[in-house]
Structure formats: C-alpha cells, structure tokens
Amino acid sequence: EVQLVESGGDLVQPGESLKLSCAASGFTFSDSSIHWVRQASGKGLEWVGRIRSKANNYATAYTASVNGRFTISRDDSQNTAYLQMNYLKAEDTAVYYCARGGNNYGHFASWGQGTLVTVSS
Amino acid sequence: DIQMTQSPSSLSASVGDRVTFTCRASQTIGIYLNWYQQKPGRAPKLLIYAASNLQSGVPSRFSGSGSGTDFTLTISSLQPEDFATYYCQQGNSIIRTFGQGTKLEIK
Numbered sequence: 001e002v003q004l005v006e007s008g009g010d011l012v013q014p015g016e017s018l019k020l021s022c023a024a025s026g027f028t029f030s031d032s033s034i035h036w037v038r039q040a041s042g043k044g045l046e047w048v049g050r051i052r053s054k055a056n057n058y059a060t061a062y063t064a065s066v067n068g069r070f071t072i073s074r075d076d077s078q079n080t081a082y083l084q085m086n087y088l089k090a091e092d093t094a095v096y097y098c099a100r101g102g103n104n105y106g107h108f109a110s111w112g113q114g115t116l117v118t119v120s121s
Numbered sequence: 122d123i124q125m126t127q128s129p130s131s132l133s134a135s136v137g138d139r140v141t142f143t144c145r146a147s148q149t150i151g152i153y154l155n156w157y158q159q160k161p162g163r164a165p166k167l168l169i170y171a172a173s174n175l176q177s178g179v180p181s182r183f184s185g186s187g188s189g190t191d192f193t194l195t196i197s198s199l200q201p202e203d204f205a206t207y208y209c210q211q212g213n214s215i216i217r218t219f220g221q222g223t224k225l226e227i228k
Binding site: 035044045046047063064102104105106110111112114 | 164165208211212213221
C-alpha cells in the first residue's frame, strides 16, 4: 500500500524557518517525483513545488510565491523528501501535503494526510 | 503560468442527479488535465487523470472528457458520499496549477 506521511508542522513566527518531512512507503521512492501542495484554511489547493528523481537530476521547480525561500530535497536512502521553508510569512500558513507524481500526465497519484504550518506572531 | 478556471464555484444537487463540472485552461494543455475530490479535513483524492482515464478504484459513475482548453467532469448518478469539493489541475507545464474548486452540496 502506498503511504506518504508528512511531519514537522508547527507554529512559528514571521521570518523564521521550518523543515517538513514526507516519509514514503509502498512504492519505489527513488523513481518517483515528489510534489508539495498547500491549502490555506477554507481555500483551494496551491502547488508549491516538486523534486524529480535521480534519473532526472533531482530537478526542482517552485511556484513564484515561494521561489528563493523554499527548498525541496530528498534522501532516497531514507525514502523521505523534505521542504525547507525560510523567511516564512503569514500567507504561508496552510496545511502542507506531499504527493507522489504520476508517470505521464502530471497528476498526483497519492497524497499524505497533511501537516499544519501556522505563521503568526 | 497556466490559469485554470472552474465553473460553477458551487452546485446544489440531489442524490440520483447527473451533474457536470467544467474546467477551462488559459492555454491549450492537450489532455494533461486531472480531477480530484476533496472532503473536509481530508487529503485530495485523484479521480481522473489525462482528462478521461478513471483512477483505479474510482466508481464508474465518474467520467471525464475534453482536450485543449475545455474539460468536463460528470457524475452520472450522485451518491451521498459524492458531496465534496472537486478540483481540476493541469499537468502540462512545469508549474502545476489547480482550479479554484467546485463545491457540490446537497439540495
């Protein structure tokens, strides 16, 4: 069974940093792209970014609002992906989901349960 | 970035009804269009990928169609468990984007 489990969500102050983890099982993690998607309370889904596999040079991409502040990485030996968030803003407050990328059509085949990040003073 | 626009933003319907949601892309995306269902407090669930392909385990009352810029998701006969919010998402560009969602409510 495919499983993705996020952790690391917390209450932090504006300007601080936080690192989220996404632990995966039930599929060949090293061959898969991993995406992060967030959702502010009562709002829609927003794609944050992704990291591709080693075969694709671990290429990363980010939405404009987080580019330069957020960094996605992965440790294939631990079947875990990470989202490092720096210079956090109030508007980064959301539930953060990690998701496994689909093979060909850019879809998100499996999702974790999400972890809540709150940025507030 | 490719903008995705869903309509309507909300919809009221009854059990047994046939409902259709629409999604429009700001530029052509071929068939790189995916649909998700989300219930309150839960993660999204993939329903349809590549515009018309039913994800494994999803009931056959769900179907998708379209290509280019205009897409639809149809539920042929609403069941109580189908009341949720539905999102479209384009997978054509590196920067993925979602529609704003359509909330399906019980009439």
